[in-house]
Amino acid sequence: MPPKGYLERLREICDRHGILLVFDEVICGxxxxxxxxxxxxxxxxxxxxxxxxxxxxxxxxxxxxxxxDEIYDTIVERAPGEGIEFFHGYTWSAHPIACAAASAALAIYRNDRLFERAKSLSPYFLDQVAALRSLPVVTDTRGYGLLAAVDLKPGPAPGERGFSVLRRCFETGAVVRVTMDTIILAPPFVCEQGDIDTIIGLLRDALKAESR
Ligand SMILES: Cc1ncc(COP(=O)(O)O)c(C=O)c1O
Structure with a gap:
């Protein structure tokens, strides 16, 4: 989680020195x-x-x-005589199948109001995640929206415990992601509270099995 004021300060420093600020929103977008x-x-x-x-x-x-816009115009909308478009020849750029999937996904997000749904489910989800802190193997939890992390006490080797929890969850029906000994949860926006209970329940069982 960005500490309070961290992103604002980054913005301020970038503005002061004319540096472009880039957010990687591959997961959080x-x-x-x-x-x-x-x-x-x-x-x-x-x-x-x-x-x-x-x-x-x-x-x-x-x-x-x-x-x-300023960056787009500089790269793409060059006036005649001012240079050429900064051209990248990727093989799969704007592939029609991917574009169709993106158009469909964006329409469903909008029509089914899925971002609002993610926001309204968030407090319940984050409470359930925070409750995992009572387990001895969990050292910390954090999250925002429908994204959360569960830090684990490391096992015999770095990452071993995280992977073991991932495997136990997979075997019982919950797909989680790991970064070393941190479990990452990013449930689908179509979840109901009962689905969150199921995911957290399966993760809890896996974490309990680790403590034995
Ligand atoms: C935060 C974040 N940024 C970037 C990437 C990689 O994205 P791509 O495969 O589109 O390069 C990932 C992949 O999981 C990611 O989690």
């Missing part, structure tokens, strides 16, 4: 933080945002770079 982008959730506007994953709901490979 598209509603994960209960707002379209974390930039909006935290009230700090970067110059560049990188996105991927949820842009197509993960159904087709696609990533994108969002830039402010």
């Amino acid at each position: 598209f509603g994960r933080c209960g707002a379209p982008f974390a930039a909006q959730a935290f009230g700090v506007t970067p110059d560049v945002i990188t996105v991927a994953k949820a842009i197509t709901n993960g159904n087709a490979p696609m990533s994108a770079v969002i830039v402010k």
Whole structure:
């Protein structure tokens, strides 16, 4: 989690020195933080945002770079005689299947009001995650929106315990992600409270098994 005032200070320092501020919103973009982008959730506007994953709901490979008008105009809208567009020849740029998946995903996010749904489910989800702190193997939890992390006491080797929990969860029906000994939870926006209970219940069982 960015400490209070951290992003504001970054913005201020970048402005003072003419540095472009880039937010990597590959995970936290598209509603994960209960707002379209974390930039909006935290009230700090970067110059560049990188996105991927949820842009197509993960159904087709696609990533994108969002830039402010000034940068776009400098790169793409050069007046005749001022130079040429900064051209990148990626093989799969704007692939029609990925574009169709992105258009469909964005329409569903909007029509089903899924970002609002993520925001309203968030307090329940974060409470359930925080309750895991009572387990001896959990050292800390944190989260925002529908994104949370559970830090574990390291096992015999770095990352071993995290992977063991991932495997136990997978075997019982919950897909979690790990970064070394931290479990990452990012439930789908169509979850009901009962689904959150199921996910947290399966994770709790896996964590209890680790303590034995
Ligand atoms: C925060 C974050 N940024 C970037 C990436 C990588 O994105 P890509 O595969 O689109 O390069 C990941 C992948 O998980 C990520 O979690």
